[in-house]
Amino acid sequence: MKKLLLGMILLGFVAMPVFADDSGGDIHYDKPVIGVLFSHASHVEEAGLDCDSCHNDLFSMEARAVQEEQDFNMLALSEGRYCGACHDGEMAFASSTRCASCHEGAIGFRRSLGLNDSGGRH
Ligand code: HEC
Numbered sequence: 001m002k003k004l005l006l007g008m009i010l011l012g013f014v015a016m017p018v019f020a021d022d023s024g025g026d027i028h029y030d031k032p033v034i035g036v037l038f039s040h041a042s043h044v045e046e047a048g049l050d051c052d053s054c055h056n057d058l059f060s061m062e063a064r065a066v067q068e069e070q071d072f073n074m075l076a077l078s079e080g081r082y083c084g085a086c087h088d089g090e091m092a093f094a095s096s097t098r099c100a101s102c103h104e105g106a107i108g109f110r111r112s113l114g115l116n117d118s119g120g121r122h
């Protein structure tokens with residue numbers, strides 16, 4: 001039931017701003033752990049990557065589809081899959097470092113839903 005509710009909240013609050021931006025926007029993962037952020041702006045505008053560099057076989061153009069894969073985890077990243085295709089310490093910082101760059105955590109995730117972080121303190 002909680003999951004269903006969360007899903008409905010996600011559809012209502014996250015899908016809108018994401019669909020409004022045709023470059024893909026910000027994508028917030030919550031499986032297997034809550035609070036991983038992928039930013040199209042960082043990758044396309046700042047790092048200057050082409051759409052093709054990820055939208056080949058690596059990622060579909062559907063937010064959070066990949067988190068349904070059983071192996072969307074740190075082991076896969078360290079073996080060069082998913083984000084780890086680039087975050088290998090050569091093309092981009094390694095996925096074994098700078099945890100907080102990718103992991104916005106529960107507070108960041110709640111903020112992305114437009115909820116205040118009543119549980120945490122600044
Ligand atoms: C560095 C990798 C990367 C690059 C470069 C990239 N994307 Fe994405 N894109 C992703 C990821 C990751 C997802 C989410 C896939 C998932 O969660 O399964 C995504 C999802 C999307 C979505 C779906 C958004 C939604 O709300 O469902 C669209 C549309 C999209 N990208 C368009 C683009 C376009 C257009 C470009 C080039 C201007 C681009 N992307 C470049 C990684 C990238």
Ligand code: HEC
Pocket residue numbers: 036037038039042043047049053054058082083084085086087091092093101102
């Ligand atoms: C096609 C290669 C590629 C893929 C795939 C990719 N990244 Fe990146 N990413 C980069 C590059 C290049 C940079 C910029 C260089 C750096 O920071 O090392 C970057 C930077 C970042 C940053 C820092 C952004 C900032 O503003 O400083 C984060 C966080 C990040 N990526 C998360 C992710 C996550 C999460 C995924 C998987 C969902 C992912 N990336 C997939 C290439 C990629």
Ligand code: HEC
Pocket residue numbers: 029030031032033034035036067072073074075077083087094095096097098099100101102103
């Ligand atoms: C390049 C981005 C990136 C970096 C850096 C990163 N992670 Fe992750 N992490 C992910 C993604 C993507 C997932 C899967 C999506 C999710 O769980 O929300 C994930 C999932 C996880 C998980 C749950 C799945 C598993 O493998 O057990 C843990 C625990 C985790 N990360 C810990 C860490 C720690 C600790 C660090 C730093 C040493 C770190 N991560 C650095 C992107 C990253």
